Amino acid sequence: MMACVKKKMPFLLSVQHDVLSGLGRLFYVISPAETSFEKVEDVPDFVNKAIPYFVVFLIVEVAVLHLQGKALPRHNDGLSSISAGILSLLPVLLAKNIEKIPYIWVWSDWSLYRLSWHSSVTWWLCMLGVDFCYYWVHRLSHEVNFMWAAHQVHHSSEDYNLTTALRQSVLQRYVSWMLYLPLAFFIPPSICVVHLQFNVLYQFWIHTECVKTLGPLEWVLNTPSHHRVHHGRNRYCIDKNYGGTLIIWDRIFGTFEGERDDDTVVYGLVHPLNSWDPIYTQLSHWRHMADTVRRLPGLRNKMAVFVNGPGWAPGKPRLGETSDIPDVHSPVLKYDKTCRSVWISIYAWIHFVGALVVYEIVAACRQDISYFHLCLGALFVFWTFTSLGHLYECRKFAPHFELFRCVTYLIVDYYVRHTDLVNVTSDTWVTSAVGSCVCDILWLSHLLSGAVWFVR
Ligand SMILES: [Zn+2]
Ligand SMILES: [Zn+2]
Numbered sequence: 522m523m524a525c526v527k528k529k530m531p532f533l534l535s536v537q538h539d540v541l542s543g544l545g546r547l548f549y550v551i552s553p554a555e556t557s558f559e560k561v562e563d564v565p566d567f568v569n570k571a572i573p574y575f576v577v578f579l580i581v582e583v584a585v586l587h588l589q590g591k592a593l594p595r596h597n598d599g600l601s602s603i604s605a606g607i608l609s610l611l612p613v614l615l616a617k618n619i620e621k622i623p624y625i626w627v628w629s630d631w632s633l634y635r636l637s638w639h640s641s642v643t644w645w646l647c648m649l650g651v652d653f654c655y656y657w658v659h660r661l662s663h664e665v666n667f668m669w670a671a672h673q674v675h676h677s678s679e680d681y682n683l684t685t686a687l688r689q690s691v692l693q694r695y696v697s698w699m700l701y702l703p704l705a706f707f708i709p710p711s712i713c714v715v716h717l718q719f720n721v722l723y724q725f726w727i728h729t730e731c732v733k734t735l736g737p738l739e740w741v742l743n744t745p746s747h748h749r750v751h752h753g754r755n756r757y758c759i760d761k762n763y764g765g766t767l768i769i770w771d772r773i774f775g776t777f778e779g780e781r782d783d784d785t786v787v788y789g790l791v792h793p794l795n796s797w798d799p800i801y802t803q804l805s806h807w808r809h810m811a812d813t814v815r816r817l818p819g820l821r822n823k824m825a826v827f828v829n830g831p832g833w834a835p836g837k838p839r840l841g842e843t844s845d846i847p848d849v850h851s852p853v854l855k856y857d858k859t860c861r862s863v864w865i866s867i868y869a870w871i872h873f874v875g876a877l878v879v880y881e882i883v884a885a886c887r888q889d890i891s892y893f894h895l896c897l898g899a900l901f902v903f904w905t906f907t908s909l910g911h912l913y914e915c916r917k918f919a920p921h922f923e924l925f926r927c928v929t930y931l932i933v934d935y936y937v938r939h940t941d942l943v944n945v946t947s948d949t950w951v952t953s954a955v956g957s958c959v960c961d962i963l964w965l966s967h968l969l970s971g972a973v974w975f976v977r
Contacts, residue, residue: 543574549723549766553644556719558711561621567718575687575725582683585731592680596866597859597913599684600873601797604906605674606687607880608799611899612694614884615892620698624713627705638709647708648766651716654704655765658697660776663760664840667827668696670806677802679789679855681752686728691803723766724748743768746780753786756846785851791832792847795856797910799903806831860915869909872970875963876905882956885949901930920974927971934964 545551546567558564579594586593628635636643662672674690704713724743732745739746743764751762761778764771771777780786794802814823822835832841859866883890883898890898908926911919950956 543570546719547571547574547578547722547726549648549719551719553641556715557639557641557644558715559638559709561625561710561714564711564714564718567715568721571722571725575683578726579683582729582731586682589731591730594682594684595680595855595857596870597797597857598678598680599682600869600913601799601802601910602678602684602688604799604873604910605802606689607877608803608903608906609689609691609693610880611903612691614880614887614899615895620694621710621714623698624702624705625710627702628708628710631706633706636707636709638712643708643712647704647712647716648719650704650708651701651713651720652764652766653770654701655720656763656770656774658700659763659765660774661700662693662697663763664830665828666810666831666833669831670810671696673790673806673831674803676752677790677794679793681728681730681749681786681788683725683728685752685788686725720765728752739768740772741767741769747771747777749786749788750778750780752788754789754791754846754849755784755787756843756848757781757784758786759791759843759846760840787849787851787853789855793856795858797858797913799906799910858914860913865912868970869912871966872905873909875966876902876909878959878963879905882951882960885951897933901933920977924971924974927967927974930967931964931971934960934967 542551542555583593636646659672662668671690671692674693675685675688678685678688701713701717727743727745727748729745730749734746735742735744738744743762743766747762747764747768750758752758757778761776762768762771763776768777794805796802796805810826813826817823817826817835825833825835830840832845833839834841837845879898880902883895883902887895904926908919908922911922951960
């Protein structure tokens with residue numbers, strides 16, 4: 522008996538260590554020794570590893586909000602936010618992290634002084650450097666219109682909860698990489714990639730109304746309270762609190778604003794999106810910019826639309842006038858369009874989870890399938906989120922769109938099972954009995970759903 526317990530102890534201890542390490546990564550509580558790597562390719566995908574923690578935190582947040590008597594996350598807004606999060610991962614699935622290439626090039630050919638990758642001094646300097654650069658990336662993402670066109674996706678939710686943290690732009694990573702390049706003169710790419718991930722992970726848990734304040738830590742850290750102000754559309758919240766992990770940059774550069782008890786934060790965009798359509802969420806501001814460019818006279822004005830702030834207009838300061846911002850105060854009516862039938866909501870969430878599973882299958886098999894089929898998998902995930910968004914908005918053609926999507930899934934499933942279209946040889950969960958069972962459930966759910974839409 523004792524021998525058995527002794528045998529189990531190391532395993533239990535290692536599980537405990539893994540769980541606590543994973544938890545620590547969400548709060549930037551990590552050791553330099555455990556997270557320093559020589560090569561970029563050796564750096565784990567810490568964000569991917571955090572997904573189970575995201576799920577647990579989402580469930581815990583709902584429970585805590587319920588106990589606190591606060592409003593719970595809305596299913597339509599939550600689905601829209603998580604869809605945006607998964608869509609933002611699709612380009613990574615298709616093109617890996619191509620935005621790392623310029624950094625590696627600068628480090629290889631233009632570095633001024635190469636700090637050692639295994640020094641804790643490098644690790645801490647990089648942490649500060651990445652957070653400093655993030656401050657400017659984030660500030661410019663609000664103050665330069667073409668960068669805001671990407672970043673506004675993150676601000677488009679009128680709720681503020683952990684699902685909001687996942688609401689990310691597909692294009693943001695492709696417009697922000699250049700501002701991290703100065704670090705490449707000194708910091709090894711592998712260490713920078715580590716901190717870029719932890720900077721993102723830290724910002725997950727601060728998207729909550731469960732935590733009021735963190736006492737003296739509010740002076741140094743970016744906290745839920747500070748970030749609530751950042752997501753606000755009350756006049757006092759606009760263009761404030763850009764910090765990632767630390768709030769000191771806002772205090773230094775004059776963009777800090779504390780949360781006010783007498784003016785509850787109203788979340789979302791100054792001009793709300795009023796849509797659950799993921800394409801519209803990602804691209805609406807680009808269309809708005811194109812319309813503005815077309816409308817304004819003169820090349821100078823047209824160019825200014827891209828580089829000035831989103832509130833700019835001819836004759837106004839670069840960032841626009843505060844008086845032009847609608848003066849909102851809580852409570853406000855939120856966009857909440859949803860089909861009246863509860864079955865539509867249940868249906869949407871079932872197929873939403875199905876699309877997440879398809880994404881995981883495609884990601885797990887990416888080594889074994891052609892690039893064309895990888896694109897088809899990504900396209901199907903994208904199509905599903907768009908179709909479900911249309912269903913939530915009760916659009917006229919949404920049922921036909923859904924029928925077509927379900928039939929397409931069944932046809933592709935047939936070909937995958939009966940041809941050599943996909944030849945998975947890697948040892949992944951997809952090829953296990955669990956994977957087979959999951960694929961059968963997906964097939965059945967699309968068959969039944971297609972039949973329902975057909976006879977409807
Ligand atoms: Zn922002
Ligand atoms: Zn945020």
